Amino acid sequence: MKANYLKIGVSASLTIAALAFGGSSAQRAVAGMTPNGPLSGIMIEGFGWNTPLPQNRSWWDHLSDKAPELARLGVTGIWAPPACKGAGGGFSDGYDVYDYYDLGSKNQMGTVATKWGTKEQYLQFIACAHANGLDVYADAVTNQRCGGQDGGPYYPGTSYDSLVGSEAEGRLTMGPWDFHADNSSGDWNVWIAGLPDVAQENPATKTNLFNWIRWYDQQTGVDGYRVDAAKNMPFDYQEGFMYQFQEGMGPNRNRFVVSEYYDGNPNNLEYYVNAVNRRASVFDYELVFNIHSVCHGNGFTDMSCLRGRFFDDQRSVTFVNNHDTEGRGNGMDTFIRANLGYAFIMCIPGYPCIYWPDLYDQNDQMRPYFQTCCWVHAVLAKGPMIERWCDNTLYILERQGNLLAGFNSNAASWRSEWVPTTFGANVHLHDYSGQLPDQWTDSNGWAYVNVPPSGYVFWGVDGYQGFTPNPPPRRTTQQTEGNYDMDTLPAQEKWSQPVKIISDAGQPIHIDLYLQDTTLTPFVCLLDKDGNRLNHAKGANGHVSLDYNNPPAAGWYQIRVGLLNDGKNTQTPSYLKVTYQAPKAIPDYKNYPDPTKIDLHVLPLVATSVGP
Numbered sequence: 001m002k003a004n005y006l007k008i009g010v011s012a013s014l015t016i017a018a019l020a021f022g023g024s025s026a027q028r029a030v031a032g033m034t035p036n037g038p039l040s041g042i043m044i045e046g047f048g049w050n051t052p053l054p055q056n057r058s059w060w061d062h063l064s065d066k067a068p069e070l071a072r073l074g075v076t077g078i079w080a081p082p083a084c085k086g087a088g089g090g091f092s093d094g095y096d097v098y099d100y101y102d103l104g105s106k107n108q109m110g111t112v113a114t115k116w117g118t119k120e121q122y123l124q125f126i127a128c129a130h131a132n133g134l135d136v137y138a139d140a141v142t143n144q145r146c147g148g149q150d151g152g153p154y155y156p157g158t159s160y161d162s163l164v165g166s167e168a169e170g171r172l173t174m175g176p177w178d179f180h181a182d183n184s185s186g187d188w189n190v191w192i193a194g195l196p197d198v199a200q201e202n203p204a205t206k207t208n209l210f211n212w213i214r215w216y217d218q219q220t221g222v223d224g225y226r227v228d229a230a231k232n233m234p235f236d237y238q239e240g241f242m243y244q245f246q247e248g249m250g251p252n253r254n255r256f257v258v259s260e261y262y263d264g265n266p267n268n269l270e271y272y273v274n275a276v277n278r279r280a281s282v283f284d285y286e287l288v289f290n291i292h293s294v295c296h297g298n299g300f301t302d303m304s305c306l307r308g309r310f311f312d313d314q315r316s317v318t319f320v321n322n323h324d325t326e327g328r329g330n331g332m333d334t335f336i337r338a339n340l341g342y343a344f345i346m347c348i349p350g351y352p353c354i355y356w357p358d359l360y361d362q363n364d365q366m367r368p369y370f371q372t373c374c375w376v377h378a379v380l381a382k383g384p385m386i387e388r389w390c391d392n393t394l395y396i397l398e399r400q401g402n403l404l405a406g407f408n409s410n411a412a413s414w415r416s417e418w419v420p421t422t423f424g425a426n427v428h429l430h431d432y433s434g435q436l437p438d439q440w441t442d443s444n445g446w447a448y449v450n451v452p453p454s455g456y457v458f459w460g461v462d463g464y465q466g467f468t469p470n471p472p473p474r475r476t477t478q479q480t481e482g483n484y485d486m487d488t489l490p491a492q493e494k495w496s497q498p499v500k501i502i503s504d505a506g507q508p509i510h511i512d513l514y515l516q517d518t519t520l521t522p523f524v525c526l527l528d529k530d531g532n533r534l535n536h537a538k539g540a541n542g543h544v545s546l547d548y549n550n551p552p553a554a555g556w557y558q559i560r561v562g563l564l565n566d567g568k569n570t571q572t573p574s575y576l577k578v579t580y581q582a583p584k585a586i587p588d589y590k591n592y593p594d595p596t597k598i599d600l601h602v603l604p605l606v607a608t609s610v611g612p
Contacts, residue, residue, distance in 0.1 A: 034379045035464050036402060039471060041351050042074050042374055043137070043258075047081040047116075048357035049093070049323055052364075058117025064128040064586040073370065074378035074469040077135035077256070079226050079353070083114065083122050087147030090115055094139065095228065096146035096195060099155075100172045100212045103219075105487040109147065119487070123478055124502050126221055127582035131504065133471025135223035137256065138216065142209050142241070143229035144195035145174065153179050153196050171485055172212055174198075178205045187232050200237040209237075210244050217245045217255070218479040218577075224256030227280065231261050235275040242279040257281065258317045258351075262324075264289050266310045273315050284310040284318050284350065291320055291341040292334045299410040303395040306344065307387070313349040320345065321355040339369045340407060343456040346377035347397060347405040349385055372433055372458070376403065378469050380432065380460045388419040389449070396449050398422065404429070404459040408451035416450040423447070423461065430462040438462060475507075475581045482561065482574040491515060491574035493565045495525060498558035499576055505554045507581035511546040513561050517572040518542030521564035524576075529556040538564075554583040 033039065046063055054062045063078065070078070082094025085102035089109035094116070102108055103119035112118065117125075126136045148154050155174040180189040180197040191197045200206055216222075225245070230238060238259070245255045257280040261272045264286045273282060287309035293301045310316045320341040325332040334341055338358055345352040359370055380403040389396035393410040394417065401422045408415045423429065427441045436457060441447050451457050480499050482488045489496060491513075503509055513524045522544045525536035534557075537546040551557065559578060563570055 034469065035467055036379050037382055039074065039076065039378050039469055040381055041076040042346075042377055043077040043079055043317065043351060043353040044070060044075050044359065045319075045322055045353060045355050046078045047093075047323070048355065049326055051357055051360070052362060053115075058113065058121045059115070060117035060121035060125040061586055064125045067125075067129050067132040067134055068584050069366075071132040071134055071471055072468050073366075074374040075134065075354070076471065077137055077223070078129055079137045079258075080122075080125075080139060080222075081116055082139040082141050082228075083116065083119075083220075084141070085109060085111075085114055088115075095141055095144070097141050097144070098147035101215070101486070120500060123220060124582065124586055127476040127478075127502060127580070128584065128586050130221075130474040130476045131582040131584045133473055135256070136220075137224040137226050137258070138220065138222045139228060140213065140225045140241075141228045142200065143198060143232050144192060145179075145198055146195055148174070148196070152176055171215075172208045174205070178202055188234055190232065192229060192232060197232070200233055206237055206240070210241060210248075213241060213244050214249060215481065217249065217253070219481070221476045221478045222255075224258075227257060227259040230259035230272065230280070230282075231263060235272065239276040239279060242276060246279060258283060258353075260324075261285075266308075266312075269310050270312055273312060278315065281315040281317050281351065282310065283322075283353070284316050286310060287345075288319055288325075288332070288334075291344065292332055294409050295320075295334050295337040295341050297409065299393050299412070301409065302392045303407070303409055304390050306395055307390070309348075310350075316350040317353050318345040318348065318350040319353040319355065321358055322353070323355070326355070326357060337409075337454050339367075339373070340409065340454060340456060342370070343373050343405075343458075344395075344407055346373040347381050347399065347403060347458070352377060375467075375469075376405075376432055376458045376460075379464055379467060380458065386422075388421075389417050394451065402460060404447055404449065405456060406449040406451040406459075407456045408453060411454045414450060414452055416448065418446050418448055421445050421447050428462040429459045430465070432458040432460055432464070473581060473584070475579055477577065477579045479575055479577040482576065488576075490571045491520075491522065491561050491563050492571045493563050493567075493569060495560040495562045498527070498560055499578070500529075500556050500558055501578055501580050502555065502582050502586060503551045503557050503580045504583040505552065506550055509548045509551060509557065510579040511548075511559060512577040513539065513544050514575040514577070515542035515563075515572050516574070517570075520570060520572055522574070523562045523564070525560045525562075527558040527560065529558065531558070555587055 053059055083103045084094060084097045085099045085108055086092025086094050087096040087098045090111035092115055098109055103122055104114045104117055105119040129136045153176050178199055180199050182191050189197060242257055259280040259282050261269060261282045262285060263269060266286050269282045290305040290308050293305060294303060320334050320338055327333060360366055381399050383400040383402050386398045386400060388398050393408060394415040395407045396419050398404050398421055404421055421441060423441050423445055425441060425443050425445050430438050480488055482490045511524055513522050515522050518541050520542055522539045524544050524546050526534045526548050528534060535546060535548050537544050561574055561576055
């Protein structure tokens with residue numbers, strides 16, 4: 001007998017494109033089409049506290065290696081760990097930022113590389129992710145800073161002996177006046193985990209952080225940001241911070257943002273979203289608390305609690321675990337029936353986020369249930385949501401005309417109900433979880449939903465089997481600044497040290513070099529990995545462009561810059577902007593030569609040096 005059904009309202013349909021500020025960067029990641037419309041977005045937190053690091057590859061290279069597999073899974077965005085050098089050096093996860101301008105290129109805190117790898121490997125990972133159609137979201141940590149010198153929170157600059165043989169003052173200097181006192185209280189002043197709390201309300205500090213994120217955005221070419229400790233920083237500062245990369249650098253630079261506003265009250269989440277002018281999405285902490293209760297409740301938690309979630313679907317990032325729940329004393333690590341939680345967030349509106357240790361086990365093998373759950377989200381989880389049934393152990397929802405999903409928290413018994421659908425009468429339905437035989441809706445459009453213990457089913461119109469997500473590749477633009485306080489020197493009357501990129505075969509490379517002193521004559525040279533010249537160009541008035549339209553092989557290429565040699569030993573800050581497309585897989589480094597062994601004077605920098 002068909003039971004009465006419950007309908008509690010309709011939520012707006014959602015793709016990742018709706019979550020992006022202005023819909024640009026994330027929209028590109030889901031430009032691939034499925035048989036049922038645009039690919040719906042899935043984010044992955046691309047690291048974990050206890051995840052073993054690769055033995056012969058950096059973590060950045062490991063993420064590059066995984067990019068093709070993640071794209072086929074239906075992932076559209078990778079939240080990368082913090083890339084800045086931490087006070088813990090090579091052991092730091094990155095949340096104890098020491099030098100904001102060191103992404104793994106300077107010998108500080110006992111290491112050049114961060115725990116995750118070198119700056120070069122980081123930039124190549126971003127380009128590789130783009131080549132696989134994936135966005136990269138950087139973890140922006142500006143609430144705290146660590147590792148100050150002289151027995152206090154002083155950051156006067158760091159040594160650059162490898163470049164200029166002397167010290168240069170850093171860009172983001174700080175003194176005690178740039179921090180809150182360690183006995184402060186309140187969300188905006190408290191020291192989190194004993195880490196010195198930055199006073200972002202100080203005008204100079206705010207300006208320095210704004211300048212840094214603009215540099216970071218241009219240097220890396222990332223597609224968005226995760227804002228750490230958003231509850232602990234002034235909202236007006238955060239709105240201005242986000243403005244820098246969403247509008248502050250001109251059109252077509254919109255970036256997705258998700259903020260860690262740790263609060264289970266949806267009204268507080270909405271207050272924050274509005275306070276930052278809706279520039280950011282938020283992690284849905286109310287829902288994750290309720291998912292944890294259901295998954296660990298052994299059938300005794302009423303599944304109606306799953307109605308409790310952030311009501312702003314267009315700014316909701318749903319999740320089951322993250323690095324702040326794994327193995328922590330807060331008891332929020334969902335380790336029992338986590339698959340049930342993931343199945344649920346893959347079906348409801350929102351931008352679901354997978355935690356790396358949930359996706360991959362300790363042997364780096366993907367847990368099989370994600371293949372099905374992610375596929376369902378990518379292909380079927382579209383359209384308004386209608387709740388079709390809800391009781392203590394059974395929850396059934398429909399994404400209008402696309403998906404009918406059932407979830408059973410009872411660990412011992414199957415649960416079943418007849419529910420109405422919008423599929424129509426006598427429609428052939430397939431269970432894409434692969435557990436049950438096909439069925440047809442009845443003459444009134446009702447369907448029978450039978451769900452196994454601690455399990456789920458995914459009913460959709462028959463015929464979508466066999467589709468694999470395959471988002472189109474994208475090009476990457478990254479800008480390297482040459483200056484004494486950077487890791488690349490200013491342009492000089494000799495060829496610079498190389499800036500290395502990794503390009504796919506046959507994909508054009510476009511280079512622009514801009515000089516701060518526009519009265520000078522710039523040169524730019526493109527070489528292969530062994531230092532053989534491929535092309536070079538001379539410019540005028542502080543600018544030169546170079547195009548190389550047909551790279552002969554997938555691999556590394558070098559770019560060097562210089563000034564006309566007039567014997568005056570002229571130098572000037574430079575900005576090298578490169579647009580290219582990486583291969584989908586990063587080659588091994590073992591055959592890459594040491595750049596210090598390559599002659600820095602491959603070509604004469606004289607007025608007659610005008611081209612190949």
